[in-house]
Amino acid sequence: MELRPLADHLVVQLAGDDSLPSGIVLPDTAKDNPQRGRVLAVGPGRRLSNGARAPLEVGPEDVVLFDLESAKKVRLDNHDYWLMEESDVLAVITPAMVQA
Amino acid sequence: MELRPLADHLVVQLAGDDSLPSGIVLPDTAKDNPQRGRVLAVGPGRRLSNGARAPLEVGPEDVVLFDLESAKKVRLDNHDYWLMEESDVLAVITPAMVQA
Amino acid sequence: MELRPLADHLVVQLAGDDSLPSGIVLPDTAKDNPQRGRVLAVGPGRRLSNGARAPLEVGPEDVVLFDLESAKKVRLDNHDYWLMEESDVLAVITPAMVQA
Amino acid sequence: MELRPLADHLVVQLAGDDSLPSGIVLPDTAKDNPQRGRVLAVGPGRRLSNGARAPLEVGPEDVVLFDLESAKKVRLDNHDYWLMEESDVLAVITPAMVQA
Amino acid sequence: MELRPLADHLVVQLAGDDSLPSGIVLPDTAKDNPQRGRVLAVGPGRRLSNGARAPLEVGPEDVVLFDLESAKKVRLDNHDYWLMEESDVLAVITPAMVQA
Amino acid sequence: MELRPLADHLVVQLAGDDSLPSGIVLPDTAKDNPQRGRVLAVGPGRRLSNGARAPLEVGPEDVVLFDLESAKKVRLDNHDYWLMEESDVLAVITPAMVQA
Amino acid sequence: MELRPLADHLVVQLAGDDSLPSGIVLPDTAKDNPQRGRVLAVGPGRRLSNGARAPLEVGPEDVVLFDLESAKKVRLDNHDYWLMEESDVLAVITPAMVQA
Structure with missing residues (x-):
């Protein structure tokens, strides 16, 4: 693993994005709709x-x-x-949905 | 189940909406009035x-x-x-009311 | 009961309102003064x-x-x-006052 | 008692106001200065x-x-x-001060 | 004592003010600078x-x-x-400093 | 000691300021840059x-x-x-750095 | 060590910055992108x-x-x-990534 998030943060890669050359710009409509992403790493959790x-x-x-817009992009x-923080995750998509 | 909410979030489908083709726009007045929805899935609960x-x-x-307007639509x-979060739920409608 | 509130929410009906046809509009001055309402149902309480x-x-x-204005109307x-939440209740009017 | 306050709320009547006909308007300067009031009832206290x-x-x-201006008037x-909430009380005036 | 403060509030009199006739207006510069005051009474403390x-x-x-400007004047x-609340106190001036 | 701070407050004197006549005005650039100060007294700590x-x-x-600008000057x-509160302290400069 | 941070603060030096003469200005684009920095010292941690x-x-x-822009520069x-506070750290870059 290359990026280690802290606390309740996670690192996500946009679904299907691992083969795209960097610099490809998402269309504007994409910014209004929730995106699917694959979790690469998570922090150890928020301290109680x-x-x-x-x-x-x-x-x-x-x-x-x-x-x-609720996540921070780093290149x-x-x-x-x-x-992003875990609280910024809208929902998890289970495998059944991914294959639909 | 296909969408798995986190913490105290829930996934809701508008009542009667499962047969409508996507893209049907609710009238403006609908946006001012509370809507009825069926709960599809709930998270494991907020951590104390x-x-x-x-x-x-x-x-x-x-x-x-x-x-x-207090919920997030995903298509x-x-x-x-x-x-939405559970705190965004105004009330539960019990079966007696649904059949009225 | 037909509406089940959550947490520390309650469902209230305006005093004397159960016989009025829906759609009757309260005069403007009513919006500035506290109203009397009868509690129909309460939630199980806020979680500590x-x-x-x-x-x-x-x-x-x-x-x-x-x-x-601190309550949410649903028809x-x-x-x-x-x-409303219980903290939006200004006070309870005891029977002695109601009969005055 | 006729008005029962909740939590850490209290019901107060302006000092000397029990003999005034309703509708008497306090002068503007009164609104800038703290007022004396007699406590009629208090709630059971805020929950810890x-x-x-x-x-x-x-x-x-x-x-x-x-x-x-930090209290709510009901007629x-x-x-x-x-x-008002107890935290809106500026201070208690003890009998010695009242008789001064 | 004539004024009994609540919680973590305190009652203060401006240093040297006990002999001044009421109505004396402090110069404008005084409003920008911290003032010295003598504590007359304190509340029982904030509840944990x-x-x-x-x-x-x-x-x-x-x-x-x-x-x-972080205190409330009553006459x-x-x-x-x-x-004021205790957290509005900038510091205590010890006797050594008062006599300086 | 002449000024006794409360809770998690501290009293600081600008480094080198003990010999300057009062009234010397720091240049404008000084207001943008963090300053060095010597701690004179600290409070007993914030209550848990x-x-x-x-x-x-x-x-x-x-x-x-x-x-x-995150501290309060008194003369x-x-x-x-x-x-200032301890949380306004950016960092402590250890002796090694002071002599550099 | 020369700068001792408090609580959950840390002191960071921009990666590669230890050999640059002071006063070199980062290009504007740098201000929009997250920067890599080497941690020099950390505080004892936030008090629970x-x-x-x-x-x-x-x-x-x-x-x-x-x-x-979420850190404070001192020279x-x-x-x-x-x-900065630890919560301002976006992620840790592990050695594998640094050598990439």
Whole structure:
């Protein structure tokens, strides 16, 4: 793994984006609609007031639905990664849905 | 189930909407009035400060009243789904009311 | 009961409103003054940080004083219902006052 | 008692106001200065995070100092009552001060 | 004592103000600079989440530094009193400093 | 000590300022850059929700970096003192750095 | 170490910046993109409500990704240092990524 998120953050790659050359611009309508992304890594969880960690509900390889504007894009080695808090995840798409 | 909500989120489908072709636009007045929706799935509950989960009061098949503007619409496979937090649910409509 | 409120919400009907045909408009001055309403149903109470519920102080049949603008009106089956949190209740009017 | 406040709310009547006909308008300067009021009733106290109640520091017959604009006026049976949270009370005036 | 503050509030009199006739207006520059005041009375302390009180750090006869605009002036019996929360106290001036 | 701060507040004197006559005005650029100051006194610490105090990390004689606009200046006996909360301290400068 | 951060703060130096003469201005585009920085020092951690410290997830020598506008620049001895809270760190870049 190359990017290690903290607390309740996660790193997501847009679905199907791993083969696209960097610099491809999403159409404007894409910015209004939630996007599908694949989770690459998650943090250890937000710290509770008693000091323990609250593990995340999502994990690597989950496909999540999220809004581009509530995530932070970082570009490293010609790939785009999206950083967000777990609370920015709208929902997880289960395999049944992905194959539909 | 195809959409898995997190924490205290739920996925709702507008009552009667499962047979409508996608793209039908609700009249403007509908946006001002609370809508009836059927709960499709709920998250495991918000995490309390002691680390435990607080299970939701609503569950699948419940009919809930909610405002469209306090929910997030996502369109998947030609169906519209509404995502919201449980605190955005105005009330549950019990079967007696549904049949009235 | 037909409307089931969640958490610390309650459902209220304006005092004397059960015989009025739906659509009657309250005069403007009414919007500035607190209104009397009869509680129809209450939620199980807000969840405390230890996971327990904090039961409400008001219950069905209580007559409460509240501001229309801090409540949410929903119309079902030609009746108007007012949804609010318990903290939006200004005070309970006890029977002695109701008969005055 | 006729008005029952909830939580940490209290019902106050302006000092000397029980003999005034309703509708008398306080001069504008009064709105800038704190007013004296007699406490008629108090709620059971705000609920702490452990579920217990925090009883109020003020009680019936206390004379309190408060700002009109941080209280809510309700008119019932030709009398004006002021509703506020305990935190809106500026101070209690003890008997020694009242007789001065 | 004539004014009894609640919670973590305190009643302060401007230093040297006990001999001035009421109505004397402080110069404008005074409003920008912190003022010295003598504490007349303090509340029992803010209630902690476990229900106990957190006693104040300042007490009667302490000389405190505070900004006029973060305090509330009340005039009673021709004297001006300043009400504030303990967190509005900038610092306590110890006797050594007062005599300087 | 002459100024006693409360809770998690501290009193700071600008580095090198103890010999300057009061009234010297810092250049405008100084207002944009963090300043070095010597801690004169600290409060007993912010009270935790269990009632205990959280002692400060900085103490008298520490040299701290802080922004002038996040501190409150008070002038006493021809000296300027800066009051701030510990969270306004950007960092402590250790002796090695001071001598550099 | 020369700068000692408090609580959950950290001191970061821009990657590759230790050899640059002070005063070099980053291009405008740099301000929009997250920057890589090397952690020089971290605080003891934010204090939890039970009084204990929550140690940081990042430590000295970690390479972190952060936005310039969510950090505070201080210039000491002709070097620029960036101060931020741990929550301002977007992610840690692991050695594998650094060598890519």
